[in-house]
Structures are given as structure tokens and as C-alpha cells.
Amino acid sequence: MNEKVNITINGVPLRVDENKTILDAAEELNIKIPTLCYHKDLCVAGNCRVCVVEQVGTNKLPAACATPVHDGMEIMTNSLKVRNARKHIIELLLAEHNAECTKCYKNGNCELQELAAEYKIINQEFMNLVADHGCTIDDFSPSIMKDDSRCIRCQRCVRTCAELQGVNALTVAYKGSEMKISTFFEKPISDVVCTNCGQCVNHCPTGALIEKNYIEEVWEAISDPEKHVVVQTAPAVRVGLGEELGFEVGERVTGKMVAALKRLGFDAVLDTDFTADLTILEEGTELLHRLKEALVDKNPDVKLPMATSCSPGWIKYIEHMYPEYLPNLSSCKSPQQMFGALVKTYYAKERKIKPENIISVSIMPCTAKKFEANRPEMHDSGYRDVDYVLTTRELAIMIKQAGIEFMKLPDEHYDRLMGESTGAGVIFGATGGVMEAALRTAYEIVTGREVPFENLNITAVRGEDGLREAKIKIENPVKEWAFLDGVELKCAVAHGLINAREVMELVKSGKSDYHFIEVMACPGGCLGGGGQPIPTDPEIRKRRMEAIYAEDMGMPIRKSHENPEVKQIYQSFLGQPYSEKSHELLHTKYLPRERY
């Protein structure tokens, strides 16, 4: 199939597949062509034109990202004509851009800034257009801020929201000089179908889409001697944070992260993995209950398949798009919110601290968790369960601000009580992880035996395919679960909301007979979350995923129900999984929302 063609780039001959673009071909020769609208996760737009190159013998300067090679093509990537045109294009972008870098959140991590620095765009003669555009800032959402004056209209966000997420909250409005990125009837992001997943933020090359940051609020809390500031860290943060602080992609920095958090001044450094394990016990038990009620008692009010509920991006998506399926969602809160509810009850009681003096902070790979913490439902401790949610990126900023030399830190351990975790908790950070952790536990509860997979690794639910299925047959269950004998448990795993839609359409059509589905809003799961380091792309997600599974393999305990602190909390506080106390603190409800 793949015909080869001969081309030259900057005089160097090259033989490449004919379906390659000029950009890909140049990469083979290690020649870098600057890009802006191009992103490895997205379809090619070819609209910024920064990647133009000279095709010798023609009058046009084609866009390298959008132009396939053909035989005999001679390309120059840095001729005078190219340089002049490219400088003009960058200059034009800057003319339309609120280029006050010192007042920009993305200062230091902005693709436009980098390009301007590279090309030394110093004499900007074109006229400034920012004032003509009457740009607006949308800061109504607790998760995401949009500043049109920083937007270069590359449409990466639009393509992200459409192609990766299938949400289409962001679209292009108007044309010509008035063209801009907007929403349904130009409503604030908080009032439309947006799921707060933050994928658009992660894919935006500039400061136009950023997370709403709470760095100053957290510094203030830390400095308040009255307050006991507790921090929890999500599973995926430990495989991403290093990228922001000098480590290679895929480096696990759990111990250094804990050490850094202690040095930042948090009073206790605890682990969301602990509540991930707790989620497994609650959710696993819920699943078994549902199976019993649906299969044996034939209760029509009990819905299958049961869907996971730990991704707030997914929750908001289903509230908007498939509200009729809300009863299918597990009633479990996300691990973050379980943690929040327990910190101001269980932890407060054990540590003898007044809950009103506790500030609970969480470090998440996620922007949707900012919204989630802000939901009115999330006050079951009697207080706001989670006070501030910071992304992986915000944590990195704080570490830099504090002057901590992260790479030289020793490895330290989480504090006790809610700091113990298992491999099962860690893999929550990867797509398929919740499913795998749940199966490890549920299978054992039902049969009294470990899941029949080598090293407990249920590889069928792992990987990068958008939608994966697995079956596991239950044989010789213990007496209590005898009705499950011979039942083949059918599971599906989807990540990226575009695939969530696919799985929901399958369920809707009645063509599927799943019992349990796991959905993570972000591609790759939380390791590819909207709050993770920028850039994130397929290769980077793959490396973070390898790191997650390596972390799992390295844990002494790899099954949630064996987590000693989890056992302890059931013993001394919650009673048993799915108990009344659990329901009060660890479970919740959802509400239908509009479709726009």
C-alpha cells in the first residue's frame, strides 16, 4: 500500500511514504518546523499558517502540517521567503493578541511566546487590533477561564471538544475580523454543556483557556496558624508532576512529591489512593447488590449496567447528554469527595481537630474536580468537603515559587490514617484502572479466590483503544453469592467522552449486555487529565500509563480490600461497605441538565 516517494528537504534527499505530510517528513530528518494549530491529538486544521515552507518551483508557500509530500518535491524550510512570511504571520498574530506576557498565567509555557522569542519579533510595525475586538473574559466557571484577548483562533480547543470529547461546547462564532471561539448563544462556559474536563485547556497553546487557579488561596490557608491544612494527591499526579519539574516523561515522583508538599507547609500529606481503595469496596459492593437485585429479585428499579462515577467530567456529561441514564450511575462519590467528607469527620475525630479548622486541599490531574468540589451536594461533612482543588500544574507552580529544588528532594512517605494505598488505588489513574481494581476485589469477595490472571494484571481492560470490553466468568462462588455461579460478568471501558458517547449509544440501542462500565472523561483516563502538564499527547500518555502500571507492580499490597487503613476505617468508623454511615458520607445523587 504505502508507496515511497523521493523528496528533498533543505537539499537533503529523503525517501518517505507518500501519505506523509511535509511536517512528518521533516521530523524524520530532525528538522523542526514551527507549528501552532497542529496537535498530535487532533485532526489537521492548517489554519495558523505558521508552518509554511517553500516548495521550490511553485509560487505558494504550503502549510507543512497539511500538505502531503509527492514525488520530486523540493522543500525549503528556512529560506528567506519562508522566514519573511513566517515572521509576518507571527507578527500578525501578535497584533491581534493581548501580548502582555508578564500579566499572563501561561507566561513561560506558551507556544506563541516561544515562537515570538525564537523569531525575535521586536519591531512590531503592524497596528494593534486588540482594542478593536472588545474581548471578554469569562471567569464564571469554578474550573476554566477563557480570555478572548489571548486567543489566536487556532481552534485546537474546538477540535478537542469535538473530536476527543464529542461535547462541542466550544465552537467558532462569526466570521472575518469578528471570528472568535464561543459557546451556545455566547453563554458563559459555566452555563453550557461543558463538562469542565479541561481538555481544551490542556490543548490551548496560549493563555486563552486556563484553569481557574487557587494558588494564592492555598498559600493563605497554609500561612494561617489557626488552620490545619490537609492535602490529598490523586493517583495520576505522581506520574505527571515530574514533567513540570525537570524529570523525563514517565518518571514516577511519588516520594519527592510528598516531600515537597511537606516543605510547602501542609500539615498532613495524605493520599487520594486511600479513598480510591475505599471506592472499590463501596462500588464493588454496590455492583454485587445491584446484580442480586436485578438478576435474582428482578427489581425493575435497579438499573444495569452500572457505570462508574469517579470522573466528574463524565458525571456532568451524562447529566447533560443522557439524563435518563442517571440511575445507572454508581452512587459512589469520586475518591476526592469521599476523602473530603472523611477528612472533616473521621480524620478530624481521630486527630482531635475541630472540622471548622481544617482546610482540605486536593491535588488533581483534573479541572472538573474544581467544579465537583463546588457542587452543593458536596457538603456532607457539614462543611464544604474539599476547599480547594489544585491541578498538577498549579502544584508545580507552588513548588517553584517556594524555591524547592524538586529533583534533589529525598523520597518521603504519606502521613498515617488516610495515607496508605494499594496498587489497585494507583491504577485509578489510568483508563481501565477502576474496572481492574474493582474486579480484583469483587471477584475475590464472590469466589474467595484471587482473579485468575497472572500477577493480578487484567490486561484485557488495559490499553489505549477508546472502547474495550472484557468478560470474566464466575465459577464456584461462596455461598452468599451462589446465584452468580456461571454468570459471565460483562464489562466495558471507555475513555475520552467521544467514546463515552459510543458506549452509551450501545447501551441505549439495547445491543449491549454489559453489567459494568467504566468511563473516564479524559483520553487515557486521569493520566491524560485536563490538569496534567502541557503538552499531553498520545506518546506522553503512553509513557505515563507505563509509569502507573509500574507503580502498581511495585506496591506490596495490590488489592483494595487488603489496604490496612481501609480495614481500620470500616472497623472504627464506617461499619461495613454500603452501610448507612457510608451512604451518608460517601454516596451522592445527580441531577439532569440541559443539552446545550
Next chain:
Amino acid sequence: MSVTTYQLKRVDLIFKNENDWKQILSKTLKRKKEDIINSLISSELKGRGGAGFPTGMKWKLTSEAKEETKYVICNADEGEPGTFKDREILTQVPHKVLTAMAICAYVTGASEGYIYLRGEYKFLQKSLYNAIGEFERYCEEIGFHFRIAIFMGSGAYICGEETALMESMEGRRGEPRNKPPFPTDSGYLGKPTVVNNVETLVHTYTIFKYGAKKFRDLGVQYSRGTKLFSISGDTPIPGIYELELGMTLSDFVEEFGDGDTKAVQVGGASGFLVPRKRFAETQIGFQGKLTGVSLPTGGSMMLFNSSRSMFNVLNNYLDFFEEESCGQCTPCRVGCQQLLKGIHAVKRGDKPAVYLNKLLKLSENMQYTAKCGLGQSVGNSFASIVENFREEMIF
């Protein structure tokens, strides 16, 4: 005296209605496909919608594309300011257009056709549907299966660009696509598609009727046949005229000018302004040996007499482009704003006259780097007006 090599000739082929479409259709459908393509190629007909691509070649490429489903689209978006000839064709001789579409479908293997009708031409919809109904009935009668539907545009100039047009038909925002792939490989719904201008299709009808030679005998080398011109501006006789290609602008102005013509804008807003001193050496056609040859694009010819301010003319064009650019690509979206704002700044004295040179450079780079024909051609009018009437830009 001018170096006139060619006399201006009025022709009457396009609107001449001998009501013989049934005959032409059934006769042509009996011919071999290759034969039809070859005669189109030998006629040297080039597209009348703007880009001037050889029509026979376009049909050939589409007929060779290996796909089951293909489409034929008649581009009736006619948005270029100062053109109104496609409207006249669809009013007067719609059956010629439909016949040509059917023959194109036969040659390429398409079974569905669309007319993308400019939103403002909604009043034509009813009469067109009547014509289509009659036409489809006849096709059924002779056992040729071909359906035609009308797709209404909604007023964006850019949707006349063939790939933006297809985006809009597919229910998305009208933004031009990257090319390649070209529509002949991957067009409407990703299928091989012929997009032809209304007038181009009527010329194929002429060729089917009279043969390639008769068409080829009209016009000059590189620019064969006739063309409809929408003539407006400072002329005593505005209107639509069918003229042979290849005339010089002197001859043209002799016929249509008001005796005081200072410049002619050839090819509408995306075309070139030709000043009086160049009339004699400017030949109206696609390409030629005389200097300053202009592409007719949509066929708009706008005459300006000495009472007109060229600054205002340019300002109008730039206003149009600044608003009608789809806005997706940087050179066009921001470039248009800069050119517009820039000439005003120079006029006001906020920028020195030499700033025009920077703008000229910009307009040249827009031509090289813009994603589609719109941004690529803004520089045509900009450079030709600024270079020829520089003092009018400054004082």
C-alpha cells in the same frame, strides 16, 4: 495607437434558447464517456467560476476516481460583488444547466446532483424546482437515473469556495478545507465530486451541441470560447454581455466606457485594477503573452471615471474582505484588518507613506500563505490599486 490584435465581438450562445435540451441530452448520453471527455478537453474550456481549471480534466479526474458514489455540484453561490450573470442563466436557460449536470453525472458515474444556490436567490427556488421536476421526468423516460436537489446557501461569500461550500452542505461552518485532497478525489461527504460554476456548465452544453471545434474557434490561445461579463460602474450601458475572450481592455473601454474611464477593475474585488495607461496592453483572458493580463474570475468588469476616488474603491474592497474572510487563517483574517486599518492610518497621516510598502509586502505574503483563494487574492486589488494610485492613498 494601441496594439490591438483583436476586435471585440459580441456573441449569443449562452442565452440562445432553442429548447433542444431533450435532444442534446439523449444524443450525448449515447456517446462514449471518453469521447465526451476528449471533446471537452480539446475545446480547452476552462472553469468560469474563478480558478480557471480545465473542465474536461476535472471531469476526467472524477470519472477515474475509484468510488461507487460520486456527486455533481453546480456552484450558484455567485457572491462576487458586481456579478449577476449566473442568476440570469438560471432564470433564462435552467434546462441547459441541468442537462450539463446530467451529462457530467453520466461521464463521472454520479447519480446525484446539487445546485448550491445563493441565499439571496431564494426567489429562483420555485421556478428551478419546476424545471428540475420536468427534467427528472424526462430522465426517467429515457431511462437515465439522476436526481437533482437544491441546497440553499445562507449569505456567506466564502461558501462559494468549493470546499467551504461542501462543508456548509455537510452541516458545518463554511470554512475552506486543506487542498489536497481536491474535490475530484474527496469532495462532498468525502466522495469524488465535480464542482462547476453555472456558466461553465452552460458552455459544456454549447460544446455538446456544436462540437468542440466551434467553441475552440472562439477566443484566443489559452482563453477559448466566450464569457459572460457583468458590466457596471461608470458606463452608459451596464448589464450582462457575452463576449469572446481575448479582447484588449482598450477595445472594451471603447465600447463600454463613458469617455472618461480612468481605470477598470477586472474580475471583481478579487481581481485587478487596470489603469488607463495599461488598457492597450491588457488582454482579457486567462493567460497570455501581453503584459498585465487579467483573469476574468467571475466576469465582473467595473469601470471608474475620473470622478472616483481610488482610495474609496480600495476601502470598499477591503471592507468586504475583512468581513467576508471566514476568519480561520492568520494571513487572511489579520492581514485584511491590517490592510484596511493601514490605508486609513496612512491617509490620516498616522503612518508614513512608506508604511504602504510594508502593507504591499504583507499583501504579497498573504498571496503565498493564505489557505484559500480568498486570502490569496486580496493582494490582487490591493497591490494593483496602491501601486497605480499611490498618491490617492496618501493625499
